[in-house]
Amino acid sequence: MPLKRYKKYVSLLMFTAPAFLLYAVFLLIPTLGGMFYSFTDWNGLNKSYHFVGFANFAEALGEDSDFVHSLWFTLKYVVFMVVLQNAIALLLAVLIETRTRSKGFFRTVFFMPNMISIIISSFMWTFVFTQVLPQIAEKTALAFLDQSWIGNPSVSFYSILIVSLWNGVGYMLIIYLAALQGVPQHLKEAAVIDGASPFQRFLHVTVPMITHAITICFFLTLNGAFKVFEVVYGLTGGGPGRSTQVITLNIYEEAFSNNFRYGYASAKSVILFVMILIITFIQISVMKKREVEA
Amino acid sequence: MTIRKTTSFFVLLFLLAAAIIAVFPIYMAVLNSFKTQEEMFRSVLALPSRLHWENYSQAFHKIHMLNSTVNTVTISAIGIGGILFTASLAGYKLSRTGGKLSNAIFFLFVASMLVPFHSIMIPLSRMAKNLSVQGSTYGLALIYIGLGVNMAIFLYHGFVKSIPRELEESAQIDGCNEFQSFFRIIFPLLLPITVTIAILDFLWIWNDFLLPLLMLTDVDRYTLILSTNMLFGEYNKEWSLILAALVLTAIPVVVIYAFFQKFIMEGITEGAVKG
Numbered sequence: 273m274p275l276k277r278y279k280k281y282v283s284l285l286m287f288t289a290p291a292f293l294l295y296a297v298f299l300l301i302p303t304l305g306g307m308f309y310s311f312t313d314w315n316g317l318n319k320s321y322h323f324v325g326f327a328n329f330a331e332a333l334g335e336d337s338d339f340v341h342s343l344w345f346t347l348k349y350v351v352f353m354v355v356l357q358n359a360i361a362l363l364l365a366v367l368i369e370t371r372t373r374s375k376g377f378f379r380t381v382f383f384m385p386n387m388i389s390i391i392i393s394s395f396m397w398t399f400v401f402t403q404v405l406p407q408i409a410e411k412t413a414l415a416f417l418d419q420s421w422i423g424n425p426s427v428s429f430y431s432i433l434i435v436s437l438w439n440g441v442g443y444m445l446i447i448y449l450a451a452l453q454g455v456p457q458h459l460k461e462a463a464v465i466d467g468a469s470p471f472q473r474f475l476h477v478t479v480p481m482i483t484h485a486i487t488i489c490f491f492l493t494l495n496g497a498f499k500v501f502e503v504v505y506g507l508t509g510g511g512p513g514r515s516t517q518v519i520t521l522n523i524y525e526e527a528f529s530n531n532f533r534y535g536y537a538s539a540k541s542v543i544l545f546v547m548i549l550i551i552t553f554i555q556i557s558v559m560k561k562r563e564v565e566a
Numbered sequence: 567m568t569i570r571k572t573t574s575f576f577v578l579l580f581l582l583a584a585a586i587i588a589v590f591p592i593y594m595a596v597l598n599s600f601k602t603q604e605e606m607f608r609s610v611l612a613l614p615s616r617l618h619w620e621n622y623s624q625a626f627h628k629i630h631m632l633n634s635t636v637n638t639v640t641i642s643a644i645g646i647g648g649i650l651f652t653a654s655l656a657g658y659k660l661s662r663t664g665g666k667l668s669n670a671i672f673f674l675f676v677a678s679m680l681v682p683f684h685s686i687m688i689p690l691s692r693m694a695k696n697l698s699v700q701g702s703t704y705g706l707a708l709i710y711i712g713l714g715v716n717m718a719i720f721l722y723h724g725f726v727k728s729i730p731r732e733l734e735e736s737a738q739i740d741g742c743n744e745f746q747s748f749f750r751i752i753f754p755l756l757l758p759i760t761v762t763i764a765i766l767d768f769l770w771i772w773n774d775f776l777l778p779l780l781m782l783t784d785v786d787r788y789t790l791i792l793s794t795n796m797l798f799g800e801y802n803k804e805w806s807l808i809l810a811a812l813v814l815t816a817i818p819v820v821v822i823y824a825f826f827q828k829f830i831m832e833g834i835t836e837g838a839v840k841g
Binding site for chain 2: 280281283284287288290291292294295296297298299300301302303305306309364367368370371374378379380381382383384385387388389390391392393395396397399400403404407408411438442443446447450484485488489492495498499501502505506519520523524527528534537538541542544545548549552
């Protein structure tokens, strides 16, 4: 029945065309275009460009010490973020879950920072780091608060971490709380009767029942941490010098505020993309195996 | 029993301490936004001598509050409306149609969810320039639709499976064409997932910084966050003014949070579970 098949395709195209058109123009073509330009020496202004093979990739990973530094800085940030963001969110979720009357209150308070945009958060924290904490240190015995939170690169790594955690923990907390509510009560009770300590109950009953949420939250934090931009932009601007520059900021500067080497910057973007792809793939395939059914 | 009570007490104490840390920067920003610069230097923790509202009226003008809010609302509304409209159509049809073409299109949408924005920002800004949508409010909204449909289609696609086919079949027997049966029968049934998508996209578009930074050049078109970012750069160290601007920028989201808290939290959980 060729007519029916034809009609089926027409209706498929009519329903998907509006979404697909905008998707193709603003996402699909730029994705492919970026990959294409990463093999060229295009500067974004000239019409002409040459193919340079893998030269951009070799330069980025071999000669560009700023980029390599930003790569390591980002990786360090990713490791800290994935561990801390999940650990803190899970800890808070488990503790909140034990409260009866104050549960809603704590959930509201801990999620609130997440509603404020990251860039606004980092401006607020800039105030805290440069004005509030030094003054508190001066007036009280809490001398350790008087740090060069933003000016000293080895300290500002932790400042970046603090702001990211402050902003991001709430989101994971909500997901963990929902997962904890799904743990069947009878399993916990059975464990109590069998004489399991609270910690054993958490490790052997709760954790296996929420592995799905853990997988999702690891995926979200991993992906988000690799793409960190606003916190660093708002807090240190990558400085002093380029000491706190992350990959995305390095790409941004390369393409928009330095020398307009679009082809070269595209190669860096492709490196970021491939890195996220590989690590996400590993994470998902490792963690999926551990999930159990209720 | 006493051991349990003490533990419970310490848990409460710990949570309260954590809550204070969570609220502290916001409290500091609000408190000091009502002070003069000198009062701030004397003590950041003390209460202001009186409420210096003039910080706010100054900030209100400097970030073009009304204009910036209108811009942000326009971009969010068109962006979210566009995503919901186009993605519900596509997600529904892709879910109902079998075959290689349908699967291929769906795969293309879903695979693109892994592409980080920073990997496409360079070609995207070229594309915007070439199509001369750069600098335009509506152009930016269109870009948000293009970037947002993939996740929305993914969520709609999954949700449509739970709706029995008999519904639209009987509607078609009653003389509805495909679009009529979609908008009259199916779309209302998609409401729960529509709300989820709308919330996730609202949080994304309203709080987004980098895309507007790349796309908008004219101060009159700036979103709230861009205006505040500009003010932060220009009035470096004038904290009373900056803090007032930060609080003004945060107020709309906090109000929305106060009203829609339940929906927002459900939306995040739904989005995470399906994703």
